Amino acid sequence: MARTPEVITLQRTFEDNALARWLYGEKGAHLKTIERAFNVHIQVRGNEMHITGERLDTELADRTCEQLYGLLKAGYTLYPSDVEYATRIISQNPLINLKDIFLETVFVSSGRKVITPKTLNQKIYIDAIRNHDIVFGVGPAGTGKTYLAMAMAISYFMRGEIQRIILVRPAVEAGEKLGFLPGDMVEKVNPYLRPLYDALYDMLPYDKASRLIQKGAIEVAPLAFMRGRTLNEAFIILDEAQNTTSEQMKMFLTRLGFSSRAVITGDITQIDLPDARKSGLIEAVELLQGIEGIAFVFFDKQDVVRHPLVQRIIEAYDNKARKKGFTQ
Numbered sequence: 306m307a308r309t310p311e312v313i314t315l316q317r318t319f320e321d322n323a324l325a326r327w328l329y330g331e332k333g334a335h336l337k338t339i340e341r342a343f344n345v346h347i348q349v350r351g352n353e354m355h356i357t358g359e360r361l362d363t364e365l366a367d368r369t370c371e372q373l374y375g376l377l378k379a380g381y382t383l384y385p386s387d388v389e390y391a392t393r394i395i396s397q398n399p400l401i402n403l404k405d406i407f408l409e410t411v412f413v414s415s416g417r418k419v420i421t422p423k424t425l426n427q428k429i430y431i432d433a434i435r436n437h438d439i440v441f442g443v444g445p446a447g448t449g450k451t452y453l454a455m456a457m458a459i460s461y462f463m464r465g466e467i468q469r470i471i472l473v474r475p476a477v478e479a480g481e482k483l484g485f486l487p488g489d490m491v492e493k494v495n496p497y498l499r500p501l502y503d504a505l506y507d508m509l510p511y512d513k514a515s516r517l518i519q520k521g522a523i524e525v526a527p528l529a530f531m532r533g534r535t536l537n538e539a540f541i542i543l544d545e546a547q548n549t550t551s552e553q554m555k556m557f558l559t560r561l562g563f564s565s566r567a568v569i570t571g572d573i574t575q576i577d578l579p580d581a582r583k584s585g586l587i588e589a590v591e592l593l594q595g596i597e598g599i600a601f602v603f604f605d606k607q608d609v610v611r612h613p614l615v616q617r618i619i620e621a622y623d624n625k626a627r628k629k630g631f632t633q
Contacts, residue, residue, distance in 0.1 A: 387407065405428065409421055427449050446615070461540050462522070470540050474501060475527065546570060
């Protein structure tokens with residue numbers, strides 16, 4: 306005979322009425338997010354909160370509210386998306402301290418924005434970049450692999466720890482033929498590099514980023530242009546690495562010079578190489594595990610920090626892949 310779930314009510318009182326209102330959100334929007342995430346009911350009166358639901362769900366919701374309030378006390382500005390990310394993190398690891406993630410400032414770019422990790426894996430990724438010369442970030446779209454790597458690169462550059470940033474992408478034809486695009490080779494591959502420019506301009510004022518590109522302090526280039534070079538005192542990001550061949554990946558990894566570090570990002574479920582070619586990213590994951598100085602961070606759909614629908618789309622495609630017997 307099935308046991309009846311234990312339903313409890315927990316009470317919490319917040320000492321600061323103004324912070325409590327920030328916690329609740331406009332018209333209680335933040336609390337509604339927490340209610341949906343943990344299947345609980347929350348009632349508030351002033352700075353007093355009552356949470357009702359099954360024991361485990363109620364305790365997780367209460368812990369989420371407590372930690373979000375702690376972030377507000379620490380001066381953190383709470384956005385609706387942060388509440389969504391917080392519920393995911395607490396669901397995955399109830400013992401985590403949200404301050405260790407949300408207050409981990411990567412880079413403040415000329416007053417434009419503060420960049421922080423939003424998931425536990427993003428925090429692990431940032432720590433890996435700090436502590437290893439080569440880091441692989443592998444996972445689906447929208448998990449912040451390239452964006453956070455870019456933020457770390459700019460942070461290192463602004464502190465004078467590296468002399469230049471090099472942003473690299475393979476120019477793989479994904480249904481379109483380069484030969485039919487107008488212009489010379491550089492102009493043909495430029496559309497493939499546009500996502501790197503977008504991330505760069507999101508973090509630095511356009512004029513400043515353009516000056517750095519003109520001076521050569523920031524270089525955006527197709528992977529083929531890396532052959533034969535040795536890159537010293539540089540932070541190199543290879544994006545869309547799932548579309549490298551084995552030879553290209555080996556070529557790229559052996560470009561690393563003195564006082565340099567590299568971040569390689571990719572999604573092995575979105576490979577545009579011809580069927581007969583094995584992805585250089587997949588091979589690198591197989592070959593390089595356990596080598597000192599190299600770290601691998603694997604993201605999943607729980608790390609998606611784009612529109613909530615992106616997470617559901619990824620899950621739908623993952624389910625289709627599993628039915629076909631494919632596993633990442």
